[in-house]
Amino acid sequence: SQQGEExxxxxxxxxxxxxxxNCSYKxxxxxxxxxxxxxxxxxxxxxxxxxxxxxxxxxRLRVTLDTSKKSSSLLITASRAADTASYFCATDAxxxxxxxxxxxxxxxxxx
Amino acid sequence: DAGVIQSPRHEVTEMGxxxxxRCKPIxxxxxxxxxxxTMMRGLELLIYFNNNVPIDDSGMPEDRFSxxxxxxxxxxxxxxxxxxxxxxxxxxxxxxxxxxxxTFGSGTRLTVV
Numbered sequence: 629s630q631q632g633e634e635x636x637x638x639x640x641x642x643x644x645x646x647x648x649x650n651c652s653y654k655x656x657x658x659x660x661x662x663x664x665x666x667x668x669x670x671x672x673x674x675x676x677x678x679x680x681x682x683x684x685x686x687x688r689l690r691v692t693l694d695t696s697k698k699s700s701s702l703l704i705t706a707s708r709a710a711d712t713a714s715y716f717c718a719t720d721a722x723x724x725x726x727x728x729x730x731x732x733x734x735x736x737x738x739x
Numbered sequence: 740d741a742g743v744i745q746s747p748r749h750e751v752t753e754m755g756x757x758x759x760x761r762c763k764p765i766x767x768x769x770x771x772x773x774x775x776x777t778m779m780r781g782l783e784l785l786i787y788f789n790n791n792v793p794i795d796d797s798g799m800p801e802d803r804f805s806x807x808x809x810x811x812x813x814x815x816x817x818x819x820x821x822x823x824x825x826x827x828x829x830x831x832x833x834x835x836x837x838x839x840x841x842t843f844g845s846g847t848r849l850t851v852v
Binding site: 661663669670671672673676716724725726727728729730731732 | 781794834841
């Protein structure tokens with residue numbers, strides 16, 4: 629079963645705009661990760677945030693985590709056409725390496 | 740490093756045939772995961788190995804599915820007999836001891852007709 633659900637399911641924006649995707653999950657976690665998947669390709673790891681962290685940055689990516697609400701958000705600033713992809717959150721399942729992926733957000737960035 | 744290597748990239752087979760998907764993990768990554776991706780169910784974890792030992796196969800849909808990891812350099816996922824509902828993209832992913840971020844292969848797109 630899926631642990632996380634992303635919102636929105638699909639998002640279309642113009643280049644230069646910011647894109648925000650949200651993820652909700654169900655059980656306690658040790659960390660939460662975000663991945664990108666380009667069409668026809670495997671997933672690529674973007675960023676990891678631990679349960680004791682509230683915000684993390686990596687380049688144009690900003691991730692927040694609210695464990696009280698069991699939610700996370702991914703912000704992509706100054707989006708580019710190359711950011712067009714599906715984005716997934718993933719949470720660990722207890723003290724294992726196992727990751728459970730959310731449903732994904734399809735982002736379309738128009739030039 | 741060539742990354743996680745999966746073969747074949749595409750497989751079309753007839754219902755009832757045996758299908759074997761292959762994965763070569765990144766050297767030194769001691770955990771290996773098999774996922775299946777469909778539009779209807781998203782990414783589902785089928786099974787994962789740690790140090791070549793199967794740890795959790797609760798996601799394997801039924802006995803027609805089996806997976807092996809005979810050594811640290813190779814894993815297979817077998818479906819016998821295959822059915823049209825097995826059509827999906829199958830991904831292999833690996834992670835090292837630190838567990839920070841999976842590396843995915845490019846996937847095998849399986850079509851069972």
